[in-house]
Amino acid sequence: MSTPVRGPLERIRNASVTQHPPPEVRIRSRRRLRACHECDWIMALPPLRPGEEADCVRCGHDLVKRHAFPAQRSLALSLASLVALGLALSFPFIGFSTRGVGNEIEVAQTATQMLEHHQPIVAMVVMMSIIVLPAIYLLTVVWLQISLMLPRRLPYSRTLARGLSHIAPWLMADVFIVGTMVALIKVAGLAEISLGPSFWAFIAYAILLLATTLSLDKDWLWFSLSGEPLAPEGTRTGETAASQGLTGCPTCGLINCLDSEGHGRCVRCSEKLHARRPRSLQTTWALLFTAAVLYIPANVYPIMYTTSLGSSDPQTIIGGVIYLASHGSWPVALVIFVASVIVPIGKLLALIWLCLVAPRAPGMRSVVRARLYRLTELIGRWSMVDVFVVAILVALIRAGALMSIDPGPAALAFGGVVIITMLAAMSFDPRLLWDGSEDPCNPMDSGDDDRSHGDHYGDHSGLASDAAPSPHRTAPDEQGSTS
DSSP states (O other): OOOOOOTHHHHTTTOOTTSSSSSSOEEEEEEEEOOOOTOEEEEOOOOOOOTEEEEOTTOOOOOEEEEHHHHHHHHHHHHHHHHHHHHHSSOOOOEEEEEEEEEEEOOTHHHHHHHHHHHHHHHHHHHHHIIHHHHHHHHHHHHHHHHHHSSOOOHHHHHHHHHEEEEEEEEOOOHHHHHHHHHHHHHHHHHHEEHHHHHHHHHHHHHHHHHHHHHHHHHHOOOOOOOOOOTTTTTTTSSSSSGGTEEETTTOOOOOOOOOTEEEEEEEEEEEEESOOTTTTHHHHHHHHHHHHHHHHHHHHEEEEEEETTTEEEEEEHHHHHHHHHTTOHHHHHHHHHHIIIIIHHHHHHHHHHHHHHGGGGGGGGHHHHHHHHHHHHGGGGGGGGHHHHHHHHHHHHEEETTTEOOOHHHHHHHHHHHHHHHHHHSSOOOGGTTTTOOOHHHHHHTTTTTSSSOOOOOOTTTOOSOOOOOSOOOOOOOOOOO
16 A cells, blocks of 8 residues: 655645646736836737747847746756756766777766866866756756745745846757767767767757756746736836836846836846946947957967877867868868857957947847847857867877877867857847837838737737737737736
8 A cells, every 4th residue: 555645745746737827817907017128118918828929019029938837847847857967977978999999988077177187167167067057957947846836935936036047048068969979070080989878868968958948937937936016107018118217127027116326126036127237338348358359369279189199289270170171071160160260250240240339229220230139149159069079079089199189278268258258248238229219110120020920919019909819919908917
């Protein structure tokens, strides 16, 4: 006879999947208002069914995406990711053998070997981005979803939820997989490669981690944790938040009042708020200058040294691309060239141009600039491919004078370029691109009248429509902002 489950575990097991319906089901008094984090436009959220999303009527930025059974979905994916991570850390990752000499490594050795080669910063970046921060992120998701299934919230739930959005940009397990593929192709012609159980477990972990990040419904999560306080009295849709002394919280989405100096703190998640990020352009310029300076030694100095039969051959980033292309590995050479040359230079030029045009925003096409900013945020982390390639090869190719690879000084410089350009993109406030723009419907001027996602719900001025609800995007006049 089985022992009955009691206490918190019994409450989790018996929790109804409909215990926390989406906010639009539970709010009936006033419209739920949001200020877009990229253009500052205030609008009313439409009711959403699972699988639907609401985009900003002005710039097209994703505001909310609704999922079916969000707590159960995120909990299952995060637990599966943690199991896959545990397996990936417990078994051999990859191995090589040549002329009777071989080596086999685990995932963690890609960081520890860099530490042994006196590259502590690179080692820390590798370890944090593929193991430590993802593990913290997944454990936080598990904690929060279990908290939502219990009658009372677990301690520190709001603090942990606030940290999720700050950790997410630094999760790079998927980039590490691409780096592994490139490293394997690089050495495939020189040695026999073997793939351990950890290799397949890590691929599963990277896919599940990505699925977990995509499964989180931030709007639903914060509503279930803390409800939704009333929007400030007199908040008007179809206008910018800054013009009304308001701002939208970048963490939980709630609209808040600011003091006379344009600062405040979110009443729901306690995040610090500003009408515009303090010294955004100055900080971005400083970071871009630092990244540009570091990019010179990153390309001039060797990124790694290859030793074969006692002869050492330094290899720069461009030298590696030429070597791969000359040996017929054009696809891999193209990946390295795009990730290590085109993306960093393109991101630097894009952010420099955005900083130059931000003070002249009213006279230029804001939608094009907003899309360019999103692109810089999206592609920046993929430049870490080359750093991961070096970390994997240094750990794997350890056969003494017969064959070995050591990191060069450019590894640190190039890693610094990637991290600093990511920080530069984060410090740039995209709302500056829209300040002074008198046309609320810039998307309509950019040739996107036929959007299939339903970005334009309600009228084109950003006001909530009182017309009959459409099947996908509406902003009903009864939706409220109270819990």
